Amino acid sequence: MTSPARQGSSPGAFRGGVFDRQETLAKLLIAPAVLYIVAMIGAPFVLAVLYSLSNATTGDPSLHIVGLRNFRAAMEDPVFRLALRNTFVFTLVSQSIVIVLSRILANALLKPFRGKWLVRFLVLLPWTAPISLGTIGWLWMYDSIFSPMDWVLRYLGLLGTATAILGPETNMYWLGVPGLAIASVILVNVWRILPLATVIQLGGLSSIPRDLIEAAEVDGASPWRRTLMITIPLTLPIVSIAFLFGVVFTFTDLVVVYVLTRGGPVHATQVLSSWTFFKGIEAGDLAQGAAISLFMFPVLAVVAIFILRLARRTEVV
Amino acid sequence: MAKLGKLARRGGLYTLLGGFAFFGAFPFYWMVIATFKRDHDLFSPLNNPFLFNEPPTLDHLRLLFTETHFVGYLANTVIVGFAVVLITLATAVPAAYALARWARGWGESLGIGIFLTYLVPPTILFIPLSRFASFFGLQESLWSLILVYPTFTIPFCTWLLMGFFKTIPKDIEEQAMIDGLSRFGAMTKVVFPLAISGILTVVVFSFTLSMHEFIYALTFISVSAKKTVSIGVPTELVRGDVFQWGPLMAGALIASIPVAVVYTYFLDRFVAGFTMGAVK
Numbered sequence: 247m248t249s250p251a252r253q254g255s256s257p258g259a260f261r262g263g264v265f266d267r268q269e270t271l272a273k274l275l276i277a278p279a280v281l282y283i284v285a286m287i288g289a290p291f292v293l294a295v296l297y298s299l300s301n302a303t304t305g306d307p308s309l310h311i312v313g314l315r316n317f318r319a320a321m322e323d324p325v326f327r328l329a330l331r332n333t334f335v336f337t338l339v340s341q342s343i344v345i346v347l348s349r350i351l352a353n354a355l356l357k358p359f360r361g362k363w364l365v366r367f368l369v370l371l372p373w374t375a376p377i378s379l380g381t382i383g384w385l386w387m388y389d390s391i392f393s394p395m396d397w398v399l400r401y402l403g404l405l406g407t408a409t410a411i412l413g414p415e416t417n418m419y420w421l422g423v424p425g426l427a428i429a430s431v432i433l434v435n436v437w438r439i440l441p442l443a444t445v446i447q448l449g450g451l452s453s454i455p456r457d458l459i460e461a462a463e464v465d466g467a468s469p470w471r472r473t474l475m476i477t478i479p480l481t482l483p484i485v486s487i488a489f490l491f492g493v494v495f496t497f498t499d500l501v502v503v504y505v506l507t508r509g510g511p512v513h514a515t516q517v518l519s520s521w522t523f524f525k526g527i528e529a530g531d532l533a534q535g536a537a538i539s540l541f542m543f544p545v546l547a548v549v550a551i552f553i554l555r556l557a558r559r560t561e562v563v
Numbered sequence: 564m565a566k567l568g569k570l571a572r573r574g575g576l577y578t579l580l581g582g583f584a585f586f587g588a589f590p591f592y593w594m595v596i597a598t599f600k601r602d603h604d605l606f607s608p609l610n611n612p613f614l615f616n617e618p619p620t621l622d623h624l625r626l627l628f629t630e631t632h633f634v635g636y637l638a639n640t641v642i643v644g645f646a647v648v649l650i651t652l653a654t655a656v657p658a659a660y661a662l663a664r665w666a667r668g669w670g671e672s673l674g675i676g677i678f679l680t681y682l683v684p685p686t687i688l689f690i691p692l693s694r695f696a697s698f699f700g701l702q703e704s705l706w707s708l709i710l711v712y713p714t715f716t717i718p719f720c721t722w723l724l725m726g727f728f729k730t731i732p733k734d735i736e737e738q739a740m741i742d743g744l745s746r747f748g749a750m751t752k753v754v755f756p757l758a759i760s761g762i763l764t765v766v767v768f769s770f771t772l773s774m775h776e777f778i779y780a781l782t783f784i785s786v787s788a789k790k791t792v793s794i795g796v797p798t799e800l801v802r803g804d805v806f807q808w809g810p811l812m813a814g815a816l817i818a819s820i821p822v823a824v825v826y827t828y829f830l831d832r833f834v835a836g837f838t839m840g841a842v843k
Contacts, residue, residue, distance in 0.1 A: 374822065378794065
């Protein structure tokens, strides 16, 4: 890379050569990135579609197209239907909570206060630390015997005595009871996405021109009205971006479920991505796995279109 | 009265922030406690779990470093991270520059197109990519990860750098070309040095994103010695039903905190790149 540059630095050398012709040079510079993406994202994607239409397994990975059989089989499988429902429930519930909490947190972080950097660091930790390792911390917090939440509940008398509200058992078994396991997985998803949504909202809130708010103040608009008429409409695109990325990350994630429950108890927390892994890799049924994973695609395509629209629309302004 | 009201608002703000900070950081505090707690203290349900009821110990750390593959996981992670950074820089920097500078109409679309591939999740790609890996004999090799991780670093970093290059005025290159540099020379000798902070951001993100990655590593690597931290800790330190909680928490803590510190420092740029279209 440096040698042509050095030659080019002597006046006249390479004038009109490849390194001066804009169009050619532009294509040359872009080509490696595009080739990489086509080879490592485009090609596997096409292969995933082909697998989903075949009967390939890890034992016999050759492609024999059998039509839509895999999709039909997936739809008839009760575990798949549960995973599909769970994926939507986990994503929508956790992202709705995240949007509300991140707005509150971003508003608080906008105010000046002492120790801001520390609060910021602590609040951001869940997003910046590797997710599988953060989830390991939660796994120990949800422990069936040593959970600190259970300890607090016992300490407060809410658990573990004959008359306690939460029952006479000494523990809640967070990951062992279907309802609690679902709530536990959602909580970790909220914990994990909240920092990202907060930082994105912060960017949105601080980009609102001050004079707009001041003008409204002068005109006598109440804080509530200012929020409704200025802050919310102006930050809507950025809130949508935060929401859409949260949706993509939660919808396609398997780490939280894999580390916490492996889809259990009895598939109660199974999601599409974990089911793809267990079917396609652990059970070796490539065709079924690929078909299950492709059920995610329409949703992602819709999200992508929304992001595109938002990006385009706000750029014009 | 007004002063009292102000005090109450301050108090409310600190309570709110304290609550959020607690929610974010508690799992990590929980790791710290387990890392230094004696087993006897850790596994006694009657002890207060939040405090050291017995003097702290370094036993878990010693066990982690001497009797597990943890050091190897760290080394593997660093090797993969560096290689991914190199591939990302070699492809994303030139592409971003060309897209930001020369390609008006189609460049804009191509840039967005490249960014959108970031939304294609590993959960759709890992089955076919695992076939690629075994076809090329890369199963159980760090090479499989090194080649696959740029699928998410290139789209993201190209998008991020496009924003950086757009902020550098065009006149600078034109001046350099009048002074006798070729277009390519102006790019490598004048523009790239000015974009150094953007390039540094890309280095940090490619590295941390590859350190965070879980699904590909889980799919491609099953030999213990070849694992990276993000899968080594959760899969290898749990033996069947026996959870070595002390060393497990120590491993998770040691591998998360340094990444988190670096990442936090660069996070604003990360988000600026992320939402570039929307905040402008």
